[in-house]
Amino acid sequence: xxxxxxxxxxxxxxxxxxxxxxxxxxxxxxxxxxxxxxxxxxxxxxxxxxxxxxxxxxxxxxxxxxxxxxxxxxxxxxxxxxxxxxxxxxxxxxxxxxxxxxxxxxxxxxxxxxxxxxxxxxxxxxxxxxxxxxxxxxxxxxxxxxxxxxxxxxxxxxxxxxxxxxxxxxxxx
Numbered sequence: 041x042x043x044x045x046x047x048x049x050x051x052x053x054x055x056x057x058x059x060x061x062x063x064x065x066x067x068x069x070x071x072x073x074x075x076x077x078x079x080x081x082x083x084x085x086x087x088x089x090x091x092x093x094x095x096x097x098x099x100x101x102x103x104x105x106x107x108x109x110x111x112x113x114x115x116x117x118x119x120x121x122x123x124x125x126x127x128x129x130x131x132x133x134x135x136x137x138x139x140x141x142x143x144x145x146x147x148x149x150x151x152x153x154x155x156x157x158x159x160x161x162x163x164x165x166x167x168x169x170x171x172x173x174x175x176x177x178x179x180x181x182x183x184x185x186x187x188x189x190x191x192x193x194x195x196x197x198x199x200x201x202x203x204x205x206x207x208x209x210x211x212x213x
Contacts, residue, residue: 070126077119084110112170120166124159131156 085107092103131152138149164176 067126067130070123070130073118073123073126077115077123080110080114084114116166116169121163124163124166128156128160131159 088103088107088110092100092107095103135149135152135156138144138152139146161177164174168174168176
């Protein structure tokens with residue numbers, strides 16, 4: 041037998057492993073939406089600003105409408121709303137794994153689920169910029185914005201450790 045070879049390894053099949061893989065896929069989609077959100081400032085906004093500054097009385101309102109359209113689509117819809125929904129989905133997926141498997145402390149998973157719920161309720165603020173009259177729960181905006189931006193990473197980022205369980209524990213299916 042050649043050195044380093046041994047019995048063939050069987051693939052691990054577990055709902056927890058599948059969920060972690062799905063969470064990684066959500067993360068890559070979130071990054072894609074964030075990139076689209078930020079790249080519009082590099083590729084779309086400068087030409088619009090140039091056209092607005094150098095435009096006449098007819099061109100300026102048209103450029104203003106174009107800027108609003110790209111801002112609502114590229115910024116509010118793709119970058120903010122869909123990107124944050126994917127972040128919430130990833131957070132919920134990982135926190136449910138933490139709660140079910142107890143690979144990490146229970147309080148970490150429960151805190152992540154609570155923060156994710158607040159972050160979800162705060163989506164009304166984003167949608168209200170494009171959909172007049174969309175219901176906004178102001179109470180969710182105050183605690184959810186800092187909780188989502190600051191509270192989420194401490195509660196869900198350590199969940200990446202779920203890939204490397206504590207000694208004596210395993211990811212149960």
